[in-house]
Amino acid sequence: MQFHAASLGSAIPKNNFDATIQSLFDSSLNLRLEHEDRLITILISDHYDLPQGIRLDEKIPLHSLTVGLRAASRGGILRFDSSPLTIDLRGAPIWEGKIPSLILPSEQAWSITWRVLNEQQRLKNTELIADDLFQSRSLHPPFGQRAGQAEQGSLLARRLRQPILQLIAAAEQLDSRSAKDAAQNMIGLGPGVTPSGDDVLIGFLAGLHSTAGNEKERPAFIQTFGESLLLLSEETNEISRTYLYHAIHGQFSSSIIALLDAIHNGDEPRLALVSKETMRVGHSSGMDSVTGLLIGLCVWNKENSYA
Amino acid sequence: MVNKLFEQDLQVINVGLSSFADSIQQAGAKSLQLDWRPPALGDKATGEHLAALVNQPDVEAANRIAFDRFMLAQPVLIGVASARDGVPDFGERTLLHAGPPIEWKRMCGPMQGAVIGAILFEGWAENQITARGLAASGGINFAPCHHFGAVGPMSGVISPSMPVWIVKNEDRGNLSFSNLNEGLGKVLRFGANDPSVLERLKWMAATLGPAMDAAVKVLGGIELRPIIAQALHMGDECHNRNAAASSLLFKKLTPALLKTDFPQGDIAKVLEFIAGNDHFFLNISMACCKSMLDAGHGVPHSTLVTAMARNGVDFGIRMSGAGDAWFTVPAPMVDGLFFPGYSQADAAPDLGDSAITETAGIGGFAMGAAPAIVQFVGGTPQDAIAYTREMLHITMGVHSGFTLPPLNFNGSPAGIDARKVVDTGIQPVINTGIAHKDAGVGQVGAGITRAPLECFTQAVNALAVSS
């Protein structure tokens, strides 16, 4: 049964490769590449791309596959052991997944997105509500201060608060060791197959990448921090580790990139729409990464008006 | 037919490697993958006996007859009498009990307690010790209720002086019996036998029984199927939930009772007694089911299951084509939820003739109509419907008289086919109360249990060998 890939992420190997099915979900599956310690993802979606993704825009019978089954791509066709399922990768457009060039978010765009984020998190009753991370300390006016309120938020939020503050300070000061210490307390933390802590880090990296600009200390910080994150990522599961790997290399999902675009353009009506779309990914994954993204966007924007 | 096959679209049932089913679908034909496992837990000989019976013309014909007789039964409550007077051939020193045959020394705690209570009630012994002695001596004729056309819940002990409901199948004339329900708490059927229990039994024999008999006769008999059918539309399943049926019965009996010339005081006590017991109808429900199933029993080659019963030690079934044989295995523990303070460690194994309700297609088989029951045993209304649907796969048909509203008023699955149980591995589901393993404590929980597969494999083997 032949299917055609609608697009390929830039991280999909160009030549023949071998893999094993690592996990199976309703509309996606992960393959562990034979000679590399990372996963690639086959996803069924008409618009969502990943750097490590093979996107199909029609439903395929995943029920004929099982975890542990071997797969191989030969001559551009991906096949699975004892399954007639084949995916033709040839001719599919490559999706790059790289962060758009330097963006300077306006205070307005940022605030709108932050507001939508918190609304959605409260609506969906997720464990992590972005506001809860910052109620006891004023960082920037957007965060505000709610004096006299007792520590609030879930146990998860309380656990993330201190490391996130440390992470922000470390990034401001370009202190990669401190950043690593902060990240150590966030890795693998929280519910979900991609734990919340990981998603926040990924969003944070997206924020950093997009505001690093040309001054060489910032990219250098990202590089060093990235190396230690790579080591730390051993402490979380394989699936989340792959997403971290790509984030470290400046590659993100199409929904993160779309959101960054929308924030950059400042087109407000569209912004609310795009943010909600991004936040819809996974159960809390999308929202957690937007949390990290918005925090990350603030770090090196001190010179900006609202700082 | 081979040449006909060449003209048809291929539609394949795939038994085994699922990749074959997938290939067939890829190639453009229909295939159905079975969730197959070796029948009878892998016992090859039973599997062969089973294969000999599937779609066998003799068996199919016999089952049609048995099922029709079962379906056409018209059980009518015609009166109440003492077991001695009402039950044919009821010998003098006879005690009936629930479940398949069992001797005194193997009986579980609650049943021994009930036996002692019955002995004291009859005056065959003076006290607990001499009663025990008598029971152990061989001086009592113990027999399953079923052997006398009767059924009793929990210990199900029936002695000569006890009043019994008399149910007559107007279609074929067979008679069925059950004792009257004592209520909840400290009662004989859970093994209690202190003076309060005996007092109550005496009152039931002297007053309650005769009053019921009089009321029933005023009515000219009570048709039982309509009551059960209506109760099923009101949230009962007539095994573990009988509140609606008991209320419907109360409505019928009250005016009738008032027309008799019983003293007002007695009538008041009787009505109070019945009103206070939501399970009063249970024993009648059981006798009704017994009546219907007895009608279908005794058809040679038929695989209709006509009884499922437990005595607290063994679980046994009977099958229409297998005569008087019992097919028994040790009774399973019930996996259920326990009342506060109790746990699995306190439980007696499954006990009672009340599984006759499931055998007839109500009780656990009608769980879809009694969602309230499911909460009690830890599930959801969807689970209840799923259980009922599951039973459709092992029954010969649905009950023409008992329909279930949540299932679009489809009939309740009825007529367990022993072959299908063995072939699919789907075991009949039973809603049941759990008794404390010590005599006299009472009910400690409730749950859903399954009839053991081995009873059905024994039955299939017996039939195949005798054919």
Place this chain on the structure above:
Amino acid sequence: MATAQRMIKNLYRDSVSLMQFSEKLRALEGVKQASAVMATENNISLLVEAGLLASAVPPSPNDLMIVVEGKDDSSTGAALDQAEGMLKAKSTETDEGGVRRVPPRSIEMGLESMSSANFVLISTPGEYAAAEARKALQLGLHVMMFSDNVSIEEEIPLKQYAREHDLLMMGPDCGTAIINGIPLGFANLVRRGDIGVVAASGTGLQQVTCLIDRFGGGITQAIGTGGHDLKSEVGGITMLQSIAALTADPQTKVILLVSKPPSPDVMKKVLEKAGQSGKPVVVIFIGADPASVTHGKIIGVKTLEDAAVAAVNFSKGKALKKFSNSMPAKYSAVEKSSARKLKKTQKYVRALFSGGTFCYENLLLMSEALGPVYSNIPLKKEHKLKDVWKSQEHTAIDLGDDLFTQGRPHPMIDFRLRNERIIQEAKDPSTAVILLDVVLGYGSNMDPAGELVPAILEALKVAAKAKRNLFFVGFVCGTDSDPQNLTRQQDMLREAGVILTESNAQAARLAAAIVSGR
């Protein structure tokens, strides 16, 4: 209050259903608090902080940790059991209202879902297969039994019942069939046409049907009788029944029978029945003298390839050509050039088969040309391999034999054993030619060439290091419509240096010619 935890290894569920799962967990009777998270170090410390874990446990980030706090040990234990059950439960079909349905377990129950089913394909372990087949036949369904290890005593009553009720009982030990164009078991997607095939051999059926397709013909039906049908005790019940059916089938214009030679009494009955058909019948009893078969409209042939050629010729109304017993001229050049490159020590053919019938046909043809050929299924007792794991002189082995397949998938699916043997033969200085069959189709490995090529290249390297040329001869049994992409498979093999012929017979003759010509 009691807490309990359980680690579920390597079980991946998406985050949405993990959330739903956690909610269901919390709703269980007796559960006060519950959580299901990946067992990372940070999560473990979070659980300890939340009071759900008494103390930290070693982290294993790819596993799922379930923790519950309940009123006592038995409720937490019960909750964990239920949780594990929920995770492991296969998703069964639900209808509106989300009521779970029981998937069909027995054939009879299957009929409830698919009431117009007309066929049952059985591949259960052998001890249960006969009982399932009996039920299927009694329910009025045709049967194909892939399972083997079913006794003759069980087979005979099944076939007798089938005959009495005009039902097909294909098997036991029937691995291949094509009914109404649908491949069943290990089979190929073959063009429809007017040739009806009845075969007692799976790979024999595959070879003739694939060649018929390649030569431009097509089939009506390809019925498998199972490997024991033509034994005396069984009496050819299914083959006779099938010949009758194809006789009566208006779409079938040519009949083709494939088998090893049956016992004489059965052969007589079969040929009689074939003669009564009034249609041209091509018969390949592999190993029998064609002349002993040819009579009237019945044509006996020597090889599977000849059978396909003859059948297609009849189908197209062409004159029947005379069959040659030697290697086709088109291979002369490659035969000579290969023979020249062999060293003195390199004398032998090592033929490694996944199909038993291919091995058998090969033994017949190669022994005609070369003399004794050793095997695990030899033509003569004295040519049985002393050790099946080590070749002797000319060797042809059937890797599908029980000896090799104990505890392993069939060689048409799993190539490891064959690949190891290829390297082993390459190391042997007396090996000149390695011969391989490559079988495509449903049920077979999805990329046989991909599996073989690395071993072939490795073997060539090994030989080259010892300054030897090594030759691979093979053939691909498949059609353009098979899932494996025939052209690509052939290209890959040729690129690796394999000399591809069109059939098993040609491969055998070419290999024999190469070693003879040195």
